[in-house]
Amino acid sequence: MARARQILDTVSTAYSARMVGQERLRTSLLLALMAGGHILLESVPGLAKTTAASTLADTVKADFKRIQCTPDLLPSDITGTQIYDAASGTFRTVLGPVHANFVLLDEINRSSAKTQSAMLEAMQERQTTIGGEIHRVPRPFLVIATQNPIEQEGTYELPEAQMDRFLLKEIVEYPSPADELEVLARIDSGALDPDRHATTTISLADVEQLQDISSRVYVDPAIRNYIVSLVYVTRNPVPYIGETLGGYIKYGSSPRGSIAFLAASRALALLAGRSYVIPEDVRNLRHLVLRHRVLLTFEAEAENVRSEDVIDAVFGAVPTP
Known part of the structure; x- marks a missing residue:
């Protein structure tokens, strides 16, 4: 329990250094991480969902990939594909961005049903199949998907059976006026500079230990x-x-x-x-x-x-x- 508290304090401190308010979002992300599940975030644009996901990945020093979903996004753009190498006369496998510890699926409802299915298969089975070969996703593996509820043109609503694959669904609210003032102050001070990284971090082994403690x-x-x-x-x-x-x-x-x-x-x-x-x-x-x-x-x-x-x-x- 003491070790778990130490790990959680490290993550919370790094989160608070970049994120203002949004305590519910922090709790939900930590719950999904500890429980080994995935989370769906719903909110209007501009409420720091991407920042929260990248901050969490930066704190853990994990591999983080962001996928911007669009109607023309193909399943191979997510899972990976085989490319012909003319020099050797063979095909080589190039893994897609889903093969990362933290994957942010931005506006998942803008991708087609076929592409959504490929992503959700990786979430459920923790693997992808490329050219008949099975490739495991890394551990730990956390998918943070977002969707915008106010724009319906050019979107593909997630089927109920696929929504069920998400462990949690969080509705992200607007910040309070005091929190919004603090955001402006941190921008002026440079605290929210994208090149600034977390000063205290944990390892992937710490995350796996945290998940093991949680399961007991x-x-x-x-x-x-x-x-x-x-x-x-x-x-x-x-x-x-x-x-x-x-x-x-x-x-x-x-x-x-x-x-x-x-x-x-x-x-x-x-x-x-x-x-x-x-x-x-x-x-x-x-x-x-x-x-x-x-x-x-x-x-x-x-x-x-x-x-x-x-x-x-x-x-x-x-x-x-």
Whole structure:
């Protein structure tokens, strides 16, 4: 636990040196990193999503690649391809940018469904297939995907089954006026110079150790039953939250929701300095884990009912252990 605290303090210090505010984003990125999952960030442009991802990679001294998604992006542009070498008369494999420790998929919903599928296969299987050969992605492997909710022209909405591959989904909010003033002050001081790197770093071995410690955080059977009960209610909502709200749920969470709660609650407990999970950890993760897994009907959208509202009702209906 002491070693985990030391690693987390190093990352947090380096993050705070470049990022102003956005504490929720910092927590979400750390949770995804510790749990070994991937994260989807949704926000309007200009809220430092790219800066947060590159800062995290710089702190870990990991290989970081940024992929700007466009409609003409091909799967081979992400995974890699084979190139003919005329000198030797053979083909050689050139690995794509997905073969990095930290991959930022900027505006993932602008790439075609075929390209999205290639990326999500790498996320799930932790490997790519090029010319019939399997190439493993490096470890640790974290994908940070972003999407812009205000521009729909020329976009390909992520299918629900593919959204489920993301461990967490975070909605990045605008900074407060005080934080925005601090951003301007840091720009004037040169603290946000892109050539300035983190002064304190950790290694990839430290990240793997952090993930190992997180996986050994104790989860009581009562907490496990609480998680399963919550996910079950999302699939059978009417008897628990009533016909009005329950009727807005088109599909509930898959078992990946339970798995995500288990892994993320362990990481959140470790972030809080505990070696055990408490019910509040699960409750605090409810929107991060379920907002992209609980699918609502068209009527819910017409009535301005958000998935977060339904999720809160589900948590209110299940007794806390």
